[in-house]
Amino acid sequence: xxxxxxxxxxxxxxxxxxxxxxxxxxxxxxxxxxxxxxxxxxxxxxxxxxxxxxxxxxxxxxxxxxxxxxxxxxxxxxxxxxxxxxxxxxxxxxxxxxxxxxxxxxxxxxxxxxxxxxxxxxxxxxxxxxxxxxxxxxxxxxxxxxxxxxxxxxxxxxxxxxxxxxxxxxxxxxxxxxxxxxxxxxxxxxxxxxxxxxxxxxxxxxxxxxxxxxxxxxxxxxxxxxxxxxxxxxxxxxxxxxxxxxxxxxxxxxxxxxxxxxxxxxxxxxxxxxxxxxxxxxxxxxxxxxxxxxxxxxxxxxxxxxxxxxxxxxxxxxxxxxxxxxxxxxxxxxxxxxxxxxxxxxxxxxxxxxxxxxxxxxxxxxxxxxxxxxxxxxxxxxxxxxxxxxxxxxxxxxxxxxxxxxxxxxxxxxxxxxxxxxxxxxxxxxxxxxxxxxxxxxxxxxxxxxxxxxxxxxxxxxxxxxxxxxxx
Ligand SMILES: Cc1cc2nc3c(=O)[nH]c(=O)nc-3n(C[C@H](O)[C@H](O)[C@H](O)COP(=O)(O)OP(=O)(O)OC[C@H]3O[C@@H](n4cnc5c(N)ncnc54)[C@H](O)[C@@H]3O)c2cc1C
Numbered sequence: 481x482x483x484x485x486x487x488x489x490x491x492x493x494x495x496x497x498x499x500x501x502x503x504x505x506x507x508x509x510x511x512x513x514x515x516x517x518x519x520x521x522x523x524x525x526x527x528x529x530x531x532x533x534x535x536x537x538x539x540x541x542x543x544x545x546x547x548x549x550x551x552x553x554x555x556x557x558x559x560x561x562x563x564x565x566x567x568x569x570x571x572x573x574x575x576x577x578x579x580x581x582x583x584x585x586x587x588x589x590x591x592x593x594x595x596x597x598x599x600x601x602x603x604x605x606x607x608x609x610x611x612x613x614x615x616x617x618x619x620x621x622x623x624x625x626x627x628x629x630x631x632x633x634x635x636x637x638x639x640x641x642x643x644x645x646x647x648x649x650x651x652x653x654x655x656x657x658x659x660x661x662x663x664x665x666x667x668x669x670x671x672x673x674x675x676x677x678x679x680x681x682x683x684x685x686x687x688x689x690x691x692x693x694x695x696x697x698x699x700x701x702x703x704x705x706x707x708x709x710x711x712x713x714x715x716x717x718x719x720x721x722x723x724x725x726x727x728x729x730x731x732x733x734x735x736x737x738x739x740x741x742x743x744x745x746x747x748x749x750x751x752x753x754x755x756x757x758x759x760x761x762x763x764x765x766x767x768x769x770x771x772x773x774x775x776x777x778x779x780x781x782x783x784x785x786x787x788x789x790x791x792x793x794x795x796x797x798x799x800x801x802x803x804x805x806x807x808x809x810x811x812x813x814x815x816x817x818x819x820x821x822x823x824x825x826x827x828x829x830x831x832x833x834x835x836x837x838x839x840x841x842x843x844x845x846x847x848x849x850x851x852x853x854x855x856x857x858x859x860x861x862x863x864x865x866x867x868x869x870x871x872x873x874x875x876x877x878x879x880x881x882x883x884x885x886x887x888x889x890x891x892x893x894x895x896x897x898x899x900x901x902x903x904x905x906x907x908x909x910x911x912x913x914x915x916x917x918x919x920x921x922x923x924x925x926x927x928x929x930x931x932x933x934x935x936x937x938x939x940x941x942x943x944x945x946x947x948x949x950x951x952x
Contacts (some may be wrong), residue, residue, distance in 0.1 A: 481784065482507060482611050482621040484599040484634050489752025489769035490627035491582035491591075495533070495776020498589035499885035502784050505621070506591055509598035509628075515576055518655070518729060519690070521539070521763040522571040522578070523565065524548070529774050529868060530924055531567060534883040539582055542548040551762055553817040554680075554827070557835045558770050561840035565851055565878070566870040578766065599628065602637050603749050622784060625749045625776070629767070632754035640750065641741040642763060644757075644808070647734030647816070651678060652693045652713060654730035659723020665689075665742075672718030673717040677825075678819045680718050691724060693717060693849075705730050710854035735759035735815050737808050743797035751776055756804040761814035761846045764807050771850060772800050777887060778924035787904070787947040810847055814936040855927055863917070867926045871914045881908060883924065887946055891919040893933050901942045901948025921945075 481497055483490045494504045522530070522543070548570055559568070587593060601612030602624060609624040626634025635642065658665060658681065666680055672679045674838030678694040694711045695837040709723035710730065735886040740755040752769030776796045782788035810830075817828045835841045846852040855865040870879040881888060887905035889898050896919050898907040905921075918933035921941055930941035943949070 481505070481780070481922075482609070482624045483617060484611070485509075485628035485632075485752075485754070486583065486593055486595070487627060487629060487752065487769070488578055488582050488766050489754075490625075490772045491586045493625060493627060493751060493777055494586040494591035494593075494774035495582065495589050496773060496885060497551055497781050498586065498591050499533075500703075500778065501645070501780030504591040507585070507597040507599055507611070508595050508618075509614075513579060515729070518575045518653075518731070519572050520552040520575050520578065520766055521546070521654050522573060523764070523767050523849045524565045524567055524569075525573055525853075525867070526767045526770055527567040527569070528565065528851075528867070528870065528879070528926070529770065531877075531879045532882045534880075535581065535585055535660070535887070536567075539571060539573065539578075542577040542581070543571040546570045546572055548849065551848045552791055552835075553761065553831070555816040555817075555828075555832050555835055557841050557846070560838055560845055562732065563842075563845070563849070563851070565893050566879075575766075576639055576790065586655035594661075599633055600746065602634065604745075609747050618944055619792050623747045623749070623780060625780070626754045627752050627773070628752075628754050630753040630757045632750065634748065635750055638745045638750075640745060642738045643741060644738030645736065645897060647736040649678070649696045650695045650698045650732060650734045652695060652706075652710055652730065652732050653690075654691055654727050654802060655684065655688055655711060656707070656710070656724045656730075657687045657725040658689045658691075658721070658872045659725060665722060668718045668720050668722065676717050677828075681722065688728065689724075691722075695732075699732075701732065701940070703730050704722075713873050714832075733760060735811075737812060739801070739808055743801060746839075749776065749780070749796065750757065755800075757794075757807065758808045758811040758937050759815055761811045761818070764811070764848060764850075767850060768807055771803075774801055776910070782861055782947065787844050789944060789947050792945070792947075795855075803850075803853055806847065810844075830831055831948045842919065846923075850855055857929065861917075863920075864931055866928055868915075868920070868922055868928055873908065874912050875908050875910075879888060881906065882922075886925055887929075887942075888922040889919065889923065889938070893918045895933070896935055896938060898942070900939075900951070901946050902952060903950065904946045905942065 481504045484508045486506045494506050497504045530539050544593045550556045571771050598614040603610045608622045611619045676694045682690045703757040714721045739759045751772040779792050783793045816824050857865045889907045891909050898905045917931045921930040923929050929945050
């Protein structure tokens, strides 16, 4: 298996495939890891995924827990009461720490990562994919996954359409020190925000601020901005450059919003920013990519092993494309709410008031946190298709039992069996399990595939998700 791109999506996918013994080669074009000082937020579902694979302690060591507030268009409302998760917080982390932890995890599981390798060509046939590198080398694999980011070469080589809207706004973002006292910052910021709501300066401690400055036009330039760019545009929006100096990092981003028409063409698939781009409102892109990888890994591994039910791999697009559509839609809404025009500002005020209603606040927060997702598995109780939160079992938390990325049959009745699938699906019999149903079947990505107590019914579902039984 070849993965083009060693960002967070590629690294998570490599690790998931290794859990199932698939040989994985990650090709990353950058010769060295990018230093990326930027702080990103992991949302609840991503934090749960780290817990499910035994990585959470390492993430907590390098991250800072924050309450789940201000996630939708920056509207500062308290987190809804009792969010349905054992990990109901956000985790602010340096992007380079997220990258390195995921890469270390993939390598520890046996993935091979080759840096300085740029994928520039691909050709597929019935048996596999030939991948061409910039230095002329050719490599062969049974499948290729393009996790090569927003400007994905793999997506372009496949000719997959990427419909959506081009950037209408461009924004500078960076971390730097500010040369005037906090009280003066507050005054200038308030003035500037009257002109443009996208302006923001947030302190990180030690005199360092996260600085976000809207630009008047879209340049669509790829290279990072200079400190002088920041000063010039701060003066335009706020009337002062705040004395900014000593930048830690600086970047620019647009609000282009696009979604790949297909996530799979034969033996080549797309995941992460290669499949979808949108403005960073709500901080969802990395989370979405890592969750794509979590959905795809076990399915692709089953396909490679020859055990996958015929339609399993296609459920990747069927499940993840609508999730990306929803994320794109909510970022469109958020960008609209940040517009300084009187109409959007009136809607902003209305939504701010409506978010005092717990149900409204909860719905928006659960969407950004990605804990509201329900995949369509056909008819069945509402729980089927949803993820199961971490719960206490008699011998510790459920997520402690999911580190190996296998399916899990959680049975309160003591009557059900996983015979024929025990090489792929674990069985936990626990009459004390805190679930309101007799038994449930979890897929390796933690989504509930079945609820019930009938053995025959269970076996139909086991075959649907895990393939035919084998005599062990
Ligand atoms: C200002 C800003 C703030 C953001 N804040 C957040 C946030 O708070 N939370 C959040 O979830 N998301 C956030 N995002 C989005 C997030 O950074 C991306 O969604 C995420 O990095 C996508 O991960 P990825 O692995 O899919 O792609 P990338 O991180 O882009 O990784 C792709 C990798 O592929 C490599 N590559 C590219 N082409 C090739 C090739 N031809 N051959 C081999 N390798 C190749 C690249 O070098 C790169 O390492 C933010 C984005 C921006 C711009």
